[in-house]
Amino acid sequence: MKAVKILAVGAVAIGLYACGGEKEEESSSKQKNVKKTVEKDSSDTQQAEVNRVEFDELFANVPSPFIVAKQIESLDISGDGQFLHDYNKSSEYDTEQKMALNLGIYATDLTYSNLMQTGSNEIEFLAAILYLTDHLGVSSVLDQDTKLKFEDSLGDKDKSLQIINDTYADLEGYLREERRENILAYMMAGGLIEGLYLGTNLADVNEDLLQMISDQHHGVKTLVEIVSGLKNVDEHILNDLKGIQEIYDAMETVEPEAEETEEEGTVVIGAKPSKRMSQEQFVQLKERVAKIRSTYTE
Amino acid sequence: MKTLLKISLLLLMFLPLQSEAQCRGYAKRKCRPNLGEYTHDGKMNVAQLFPGDKAEILLTFYKGQSYRLLVCTDETFEGTEFTVYDTDKNKVFDSTKDGHDKFDFKVASTQQLVVEIKIPQEQKETSSEFEMTGCVAVMVGIK
Numbered sequence: 307m308k309a310v311k312i313l314a315v316g317a318v319a320i321g322l323y324a325c326g327g328e329k330e331e332e333s334s335s336k337q338k339n340v341k342k343t344v345e346k347d348s349s350d351t352q353q354a355e356v357n358r359v360e361f362d363e364l365f366a367n368v369p370s371p372f373i374v375a376k377q378i379e380s381l382d383i384s385g386d387g388q389f390l391h392d393y394n395k396s397s398e399y400d401t402e403q404k405m406a407l408n409l410g411i412y413a414t415d416l417t418y419s420n421l422m423q424t425g426s427n428e429i430e431f432l433a434a435i436l437y438l439t440d441h442l443g444v445s446s447v448l449d450q451d452t453k454l455k456f457e458d459s460l461g462d463k464d465k466s467l468q469i470i471n472d473t474y475a476d477l478e479g480y481l482r483e484e485r486r487e488n489i490l491a492y493m494m495a496g497g498l499i500e501g502l503y504l505g506t507n508l509a510d511v512n513e514d515l516l517q518m519i520s521d522q523h524h525g526v527k528t529l530v531e532i533v534s535g536l537k538n539v540d541e542h543i544l545n546d547l548k549g550i551q552e553i554y555d556a557m558e559t560v561e562p563e564a565e566e567t568e569e570e571g572t573v574v575i576g577a578k579p580s581k582r583m584s585q586e587q588f589v590q591l592k593e594r595v596a597k598i599r600s601t602y603t604e
Numbered sequence: 605m606k607t608l609l610k611i612s613l614l615l616l617m618f619l620p621l622q623s624e625a626q627c628r629g630y631a632k633r634k635c636r637p638n639l640g641e642y643t644h645d646g647k648m649n650v651a652q653l654f655p656g657d658k659a660e661i662l663l664t665f666y667k668g669q670s671y672r673l674l675v676c677t678d679e680t681f682e683g684t685e686f687t688v689y690d691t692d693k694n695k696v697f698d699s700t701k702d703g704h705d706k707f708d709f710k711v712a713s714t715q716q717l718v719v720e721i722k723i724p725q726e727q728k729e730t731s732s733e734f735e736m737t738g739c740v741a742v743m744v745g746i747k
Binding site for chain 2: 373471517573574
């Protein structure tokens with residue numbers, strides 16, 4: 307009888323939701339990744355109530371491997387595969403944390419290789435990713451069909467990048483829906499560490515590189531927030547990320563330079579004060595990232 | 605009775621998962637083509653909304669990239685509007701004034717922007733409340 311009541315309450319809750327009758331609802335059963343509140347619409351003279359829905363901003367603001375790879379590409383350097391992780395090591399990871407971290411690392415390496423045409427064996431990177439997703443129980447997102455499609459697309463960079471980006475977006479979405487936030491957060495952490503590792507090693511230190519690495523502070527801050535909020539968090543990973551955030555927090559704020567409003571017919575949104583890393587902080591970050599990465603990949 | 609209960613509970617649990625996955629599929633099929641020569645950035649921001657809902661999302665954009673921001677709703681909704689603000693609340697794009705469902709831009713420095721989406725209350729009539737929910741996707745392309 308108690309179970310029937312629970313079911314009835316569940317049904318009523320969904321019914322109320324469908325009618326917009328909930329006053330406030332976080333992580334609702336209907337939409338796990340959004341937060342709903344009710345507010346007065348200031349633009350409406352009748353002051354009608356409107357539902358305000360917030361997307362899951364935290365996960366949205368940790369860059370995907372493609373976003374990271376595009377920034378590395380903008381440094382105008384030639385593709386170089388020497389700093390990529392060894393794809394033969396995927397079967398050596400035997401904990402969920404290590405698997406998830408290396409999933410993020412391999413995803414970043416694959417995307418970077420594809421975008422920059424490093425000549426690396428992309429099929430082997432994908433095979434490493436497949437092995438890890440299979441052992442993490444998320445093979446429904448990425449299976450042999452994906453691998454075959456990817457193999458067919460090689461030689462058409464736009465098509466293969468689309469497959470990579472679609473698969474990554476599906477993986478993120480699936481892990482969120484399945485409430486496997488720990489795996490998702492560690493995968494993102496691995497991707498972020500690999501992006502910083504590649505960024506700090508591939509180019510000589512110059513103003514553009516310093517700015518690009520400095521600009522990652524949004525992603526670092528957001529990821530620390532996500533990992534801090536996990537249940538049964540891996541304290542080592544959290545401390546690694548906090549160590550990186552410490553360097554970012556110490557950066558100075560730089561006022562924007564003269565603004566351009568349009569560039570070749572495209573709107574340019576005005577500059578805001580931004581964070582800027584010194585060369586010493588860059589070296590400190592580079593060493594710290596390399597040390598963390600070696601513990602994740604060993 | 606117990607079996608029926610279990611099936612009902614399973615259905616209740618499965619329904620939202622199916623819906624969000626469907627929204628992602630919809631976004632890929634119907635919205636992504638509008639990114640044109642821009643490559644989807646690998647992040648999929650989808651939600652299910654009702655008429656009259658407002659939704660917003662804060663996103664990070666990096667200096668040196670060319671962006672296309674796309675707000676796309678399924679055929680359930682008509683007249684969806686979206687506005688983009690910087691973090692000082694200055695309006696930088698308004699779909700009702702600029703007349704587009706996409707916004708092409710660059711940023712002079714890396715910064716976060718707020719995308720606000722409004723689903724008009726008045727929509728075409730449907731046979732049930734559930735049919736009034738619709739998918740909304742915010743997609744970003746880079747080139």
